[in-house]
Amino acid sequence: MSFIASRIQRRAFSVSARNLSKVTVLGAAGGIGQPLSLLLKLNPLVTELALYDIRGGPGVAADISHINTKSTVTGYDPTPTGLANALKGSQVVLIPAGVPRKPGMTRDDLFNTNASIVRDLAKACAESCPEANILVIANPVNSTVPIVSEIFKARGVYNPKRLFGVTTLDVVRASRFVSEIKGSDPADENITVVGGHSGVTIVPLFSQSSHPDLSANAELVNRVQFGGDEVVKAKDGAGSATLSMAMAGARMANSLLRASKGEKGVIEPTFVDSPLYKDQGIEFFSSRVELGPNGVEKIFSVGPVDATEEKLLEACFTDLKKNIDKGKSFVATNPGK
Numbered sequence: 001m002s003f004i005a006s007r008i009q010r011r012a013f014s015v016s017a018r019n020l021s022k023v024t025v026l027g028a029a030g031g032i033g034q035p036l037s038l039l040l041k042l043n044p045l046v047t048e049l050a051l052y053d054i055r056g057g058p059g060v061a062a063d064i065s066h067i068n069t070k071s072t073v074t075g076y077d078p079t080p081t082g083l084a085n086a087l088k089g090s091q092v093v094l095i096p097a098g099v100p101r102k103p104g105m106t107r108d109d110l111f112n113t114n115a116s117i118v119r120d121l122a123k124a125c126a127e128s129c130p131e132a133n134i135l136v137i138a139n140p141v142n143s144t145v146p147i148v149s150e151i152f153k154a155r156g157v158y159n160p161k162r163l164f165g166v167t168t169l170d171v172v173r174a175s176r177f178v179s180e181i182k183g184s185d186p187a188d189e190n191i192t193v194v195g196g197h198s199g200v201t202i203v204p205l206f207s208q209s210s211h212p213d214l215s216a217n218a219e220l221v222n223r224v225q226f227g228g229d230e231v232v233k234a235k236d237g238a239g240s241a242t243l244s245m246a247m248a249g250a251r252m253a254n255s256l257l258r259a260s261k262g263e264k265g266v267i268e269p270t271f272v273d274s275p276l277y278k279d280q281g282i283e284f285f286s287s288r289v290e291l292g293p294n295g296v297e298k299i300f301s302v303g304p305v306d307a308t309e310e311k312l313l314e315a316c317f318t319d320l321k322k323n324i325d326k327g328k329s330f331v332a333t334n335p336g337k
């Protein structure tokens with residue numbers, strides 16, 4: 001083959017490789033995993049969908065694979081090889097694997113079960129797809145994201161630009177709740193929510209929205225902070241938010257894929273390794289983040305806040321630091337196999 005022909009062929013390969021987007025869902029047969037996988041099957045940016053669960057992955061995959069969009073769907077057996085194959089070549093890995101809350105529980109009460117699930121899945125990711133974007137949905141997000149980072153660090157493959165805690169549901173809720181009060185279209189309501197993803201670590205910044213008066217609406221602030229509890233209570237023992245979460249997770253994955261294809265100005269709120277409050281010992285923080293082909297492109301600062309929000313941020317910092325430290329020390333004391 002001539003030099004030019006081989007160069008053309010190489011370029012054609014790299015262009016088509018860039019156009020291929022394998023997305024993996026770990027926990028694909030669960031309450032979130034199933035509708036999330038469905039929404040990803042409907043996304044034309046996804047070319048290959050890999051579904052893994054400790055039970056039921058192949059069944060969900062067979063069902064979804066009949067949907068007449070172009071992407072291929074494969075379900076993997078619950079074995080180490082199945083998991084490795086689900087992850088190999090993946091560009092985006094979503095992790096909704098783990099137990100959900102029951103009424104009366106906090107997200108932190110899930111730690112004992114979910115920490116080791118996330119730790120072990122993170123090990124598999126570090127091994128099989130160290131360069132993928134990892135989107136952690138499993139709670140408590142404030143602790144599970146640091147767990148993933150510690151595992152990647154221990155293996156020398158940590159890239160802070162590729163690790164995301166999914167906090168999209170908080171802004172989805174905030175815009176919907178505001179629209180109910182104002183009688184507006186939620187699509188027009190851009191509410192910034194910063195901090196973490198549980199209770200008082202969730203800080204909506206209404207003063208920055210087109211309705212600054214709402215920052216004094218304690219009931220609304222509380223509803224955004226404890227929106228998850230509203231669903232847990234209504235489901236009465238049958239789990240937590242699954243459908244709205246699937247929509248939020250699919251939105252976040254879609255934003256990453258759009259940015260990876262070179263679209264500019266794609267901004268999502270997300271819980272990332274962040275410089276914003278590192279001087280206060282807070283290594284991860286959710287704020288508006290511009291996404292790009294390399295993952296995190298730019299982390300926006302919190303911006304001006306009013307006195308009420310200043311107090312909310314103080315409460316957030318205290319809990320968030322504890323949650324992050326808990327995740328980090330878990331890996332130090334429970335490194336697993």
Ligand SMILES: NC(=O)C1=CN([C@@H]2O[C@H](COP(=O)(O)OP(=O)(O)OC[C@H]3O[C@@H](n4cnc5c(N)ncnc54)[C@H](O)[C@@H]3O)[C@@H](O)[C@H]2O)C=CC1
Nearest residue numbers: 027029030031032053054096097098099100137138139245
């Ligand atoms: N980040 C967020 O905004 C939200 C997070 N969540 C969290 O997402 C998690 C999942 O919630 P649901 O889907 O409702 O729970 P679920 O119990 O319905 O589904 C979890 C799935 O994970 C699977 N699983 C467990 N261990 C696994 C492992 N080692 N490997 C692969 N799969 C495994 C289970 O077999 C099950 O199918 C919970 O921790 C929940 O708290 C829920 C809503 C919002």
Ligand SMILES: O=C([O-])CC(=O)C(=O)O
Nearest residue numbers: 101139169228229240241
């Ligand atoms: O509340 C929960 O346990 C699930 C969750 O994270 C949410 O709905 O925001």
